[in-house]
Amino acid sequence: MTDLLSARHVSVYRDGKTILEDVSLSIGEKDFITIIGPNGAGKSMLLKCMMGLFDPSEGRIERRANLKIGYVPQRLVADHTVPIRVRRFLSLRKKAAKDDLQHVAAETGITEFLDKPLHVLSGGELQRVLLARALLDNPDLLVLDEPAQNLDVTGQLAFYKLIEKIYAERDVSILMVSHDLHLVMSSTREVVCLYHHICCHGEPHMVTRDPEFISLFGDDMARLMAVYNHSHNHDHTHDHAHPHADHTHDQMEELDG
C-alpha cells in the first residue's frame, strides 16, 4: 500500500526544549489514525510538520505526489465586525463549483445556513462549516486538530459521528488529534500516543490498565476508555530538555515501515 504522508525520524528542538523527538509515523490509504497525548506533548507540532507548515530540526516528511490535504482546525473565531456569509466563506480560497458546494453542504448538514453570516452560527455549526471547507477540494487526507474541543458533549458526539460517516462514505484517510478518547475509540483504526516521542501505538480494541497510559492520562481516563494494545519499556520521567536522549522505541520501527 502506498503511503500518503510519512514523518521519518522527525525531531523538533526549540528554545532548548525537545518538542518532538525521533517521531516516525506513516498514513496510508484509508487509514484512520488518532493522535492522543497530554497538553504540550507536541501533537499540533507534529501535524504542522506533516502538513509542511513547520520545518523539523531533524528528519524528513515524505508526501505522495499531488496529495490533497483538507485541514480542520480547532476552531474558527468569526468576527461580527467583518460579516461574511457561509457560502462566501466556503468559496474564499477557491471558487467551488455550485454542485460541489451543494453536495458538501448536504454531506455536512450545513445547507440550511449557507446564507447566514458566520458569526451567528453555534460552535458545532461552525465546526461543520470548517469540515465542509476541508472537504470541498475532495482531499485524499483529512487532518483534524482537536476539532471538537470547543463543543459540548452532545456536539462532540454529533461531530465525531459525522467524521465517521465521511470516513465510511469517502475514499479518504483521516489523521486526527483528539482528547475525546472515549468518543473516537470506536471509529479510529489506530491510536498513536505521543509525548514528545511516540510512546506506543496500536488498535484501540481493548480496555487495559496500562501503567504508562495511566501515567500520561490519569486513572479515571484509563477507566473510562478503551485503550489499545501495547507494551513499552520506558517511563516518562526522563528529561526532555536533552534533545539527544537515548530511547529505545521498539514499535516506532513498525510505524516506520
Ligand SMILES: Nc1ncnc2c1ncn2[C@@H]1O[C@H](COP(=O)(O)OP(=O)(O)OP(=O)(O)O)[C@@H](O)[C@H]1O
Ligand atoms: N513555533 C514554536 N516555537 C517554540 N515552541 C513551540 C512552537 N510551537 C509549539 N511550541 C511548544 O511546543 C510544545 C508542544 O506544543 P503543541 O501545540 O504541539 O502541543 P499539543 O500536544 O498540541 O498540546 P495541546 O493538547 O495543549 O494542544 C509546547 O510547549 C509549545 O509551547
